[in-house]
Amino acid sequence: MGDNEFVVVANRLPVDKVEDHYEVSPGGLVAALAPVLRAREGCWVGWPGNIGETLDPFEFGGIALLPVSLDQDDFEGFYEGFSNSTLWPLYHDLIVQPEYNQEWWERYVAVNRKFAEAAAEAAAEGATVWVQDYQLQLVPGMLKAIRPDVTIGFFLHIPFPAPALFQQLPWRNEILEGLKGCDLIGFQRHTDEDNFRLLTEEIRTGTFPISIDSGEIAVAPKASTSRLREAVGDPKHLLLGVDRMDYTKGILQRLLALESLLDEGKLEDVAFVQLATPSRERIEHYRTTRREVEEAIGRINGRFGEVGRPIVHYVHRSIPKDQLGTYYSAADIMLVTPFKDGMNLVAKEYVAAHPDGDGALVLSEFAGAAVELDQAYLCNPFDLESVKAAVMDATDPDPARMRHMHDWVMEHDVAAWAQSFLEEL
Numbered sequence: 001m002g003d004n005e006f007v008v009v010a011n012r013l014p015v016d017k018v019e020d021h022y023e024v025s026p027g028g029l030v031a032a033l034a035p036v037l038r039a040r041e042g043c044w045v046g047w048p049g050n051i052g053e054t055l056d057p058f059e060f061g062g063i064a065l066l067p068v069s070l071d072q073d074d075f076e077g078f079y080e081g082f083s084n085s086t087l088w089p090l091y092h093d094l095i096v097q098p099e100y101n102q103e104w105w106e107r108y109v110a111v112n113r114k115f116a117e118a119a120a121e122a123a124a125e126g127a128t129v130w131v132q133d134y135q136l137q138l139v140p141g142m143l144k145a146i147r148p149d150v151t152i153g154f155f156l157h158i159p160f161p162a163p164a165l166f167q168q169l170p171w172r173n174e175i176l177e178g179l180k181g182c183d184l185i186g187f188q189r190h191t192d193e194d195n196f197r198l199l200t201e202e203i204r205t206g207t208f209p210i211s212i213d214s215g216e217i218a219v220a221p222k223a224s225t226s227r228l229r230e231a232v233g234d235p236k237h238l239l240l241g242v243d244r245m246d247y248t249k250g251i252l253q254r255l256l257a258l259e260s261l262l263d264e265g266k267l268e269d270v271a272f273v274q275l276a277t278p279s280r281e282r283i284e285h286y287r288t289t290r291r292e293v294e295e296a297i298g299r300i301n302g303r304f305g306e307v308g309r310p311i312v313h314y315v316h317r318s319i320p321k322d323q324l325g326t327y328y329s330a331a332d333i334m335l336v337t338p339f340k341d342g343m344n345l346v347a348k349e350y351v352a353a354h355p356d357g358d359g360a361l362v363l364s365e366f367a368g369a370a371v372e373l374d375q376a377y378l379c380n381p382f383d384l385e386s387v388k389a390a391v392m393d394a395t396d397p398d399p400a401r402m403r404h405m406h407d408w409v410m411e412h413d414v415a416a417w418a419q420s421f422l423e424e425l
């Protein structure tokens with residue numbers, strides 16, 4: 001038993017190793033939880049991000065960090081395998097086929113046990129433990145068995161599928177049993193919560209749409225947005241996409257919509273910036289997605305670009321967060337077109353960068369964010385014509401819609417999200 005009154009358990013610690021030292025990895029979750037962790041004598045249990053590295057507990061930015069180490073087999077079976085090749089596609093409604101593999105499952109169990117044991121050791125008598133996301137669904141049950149005195153919350157950041165899909169999972173009963181160790185499970189949307197409740201009504205659940213750290217995205221100065229627009233040829237319409245390179249995000253679909261609009265001569269004087277962070281690159285479906293996206297970009301530029309003036313400007317690297325703000329501020333139209341997405345924080349970040357009502361958001365109906373951002377230009381990414389129509393509507397936006405969404409996001413930020421979950425817990 002430890003002395004931490006509040007314990008966060010997440011797959012990753014909120015730090016990244018840069019050369020020989022650690023830096024806090026930026027992100028809403030850290031921003032929201034850091035004040036709670038500091039105020040309540042808390043700690044964060046997670047993997048530091050390097051395979052095979054064993055670290056002693058350390059403190060960073062005023063937060064106590066408790067590292068859980070993963071070896072190569074853990075990484076392949078638990079992380080790349082069961083988490084990201086079984087659960088991720090299953091919970092995103094089979095956009096690609098999930099793989100069911102007994103060895104991955106066994107690793108998932110073993111790694112969840114490591115996290116549960118670390119949390120059990122860190123938590124004080126009667127502590128509150130908040131477990132995050134699909135990688136750790138067995139932790140609540142395992143932890144409750146070792147430490148019945150603690151209060152356990154769980155938040156699922158990704159969608160929860162309809163029962164007919166979930167029931168494909170060979171280990172569906174074990175996952176449900178794991179989650180039943182919770183005192184409260186939080187979901188992004190009511191539909192996720194409803195799907196879960198069709199399977200079991202024994203557990204207390206709630207819907208808590210996650211949000212962004214509203215202070216993090218500032219409106220960029222005019223000088224830097226002008227520089228950016230100039231760099232892409234001062235187009236009439238600057239379109240933007242920002243995503244992890246993931247098949248759920250519908251990056252190819254927005255490119256195909258753009259290509260078709262250019263083909264039909266409906267959209268002119270346009271530049272499209274696509275920033276795509278490399279993600280899960282050893283998994284075949286991710287490599288295929290990247291290949292298809294890059295092929296489409298090459299084809300569009302070949303067909304419609306000029307020498308020195310491509311249509312699509314593409315970056316496949318991670319960009320510093322402050323630069324991201326310049327892109328958000330400069331873009332006339334933000335394209336967020338996932339086939340399925342728990343929430344999608346990029347949509348909220350774009351809205352946060354447009355307090356004056358300029359700019360327009362094209363948003364998939366299948367993103368959790370569409371529930372709150374219903375004033376966006378909504379589209380169905382499975383229907384190319386619907387994406388095209390939303391883009392065309394967004395070329396002549398109504399500023400009242402953006403202002404309305406901006407006010408909503410600023411008020412419902414990630415701090416409010418964390419507070420509402422923890423109060424309910």
Ligand code: GDG
Pocket residue numbers: 026027028157158210242243244275276277317318319320321324341342343344345346347349
């Ligand atoms: C999962 C769920 C849910 C992106 N590129 C760069 C960069 N980013 C940042 C964005 C944003 C975050 O990454 C992405 O968050 P999303 O919510 O859009 O998507 P997932 O990564 O799939 O997140 C999702 C979320 O969890 C939270 O619950 O909303 O549905 O899938 O903050 O700004 N950040 C930097 N450089 C980049 O190049 N610094």
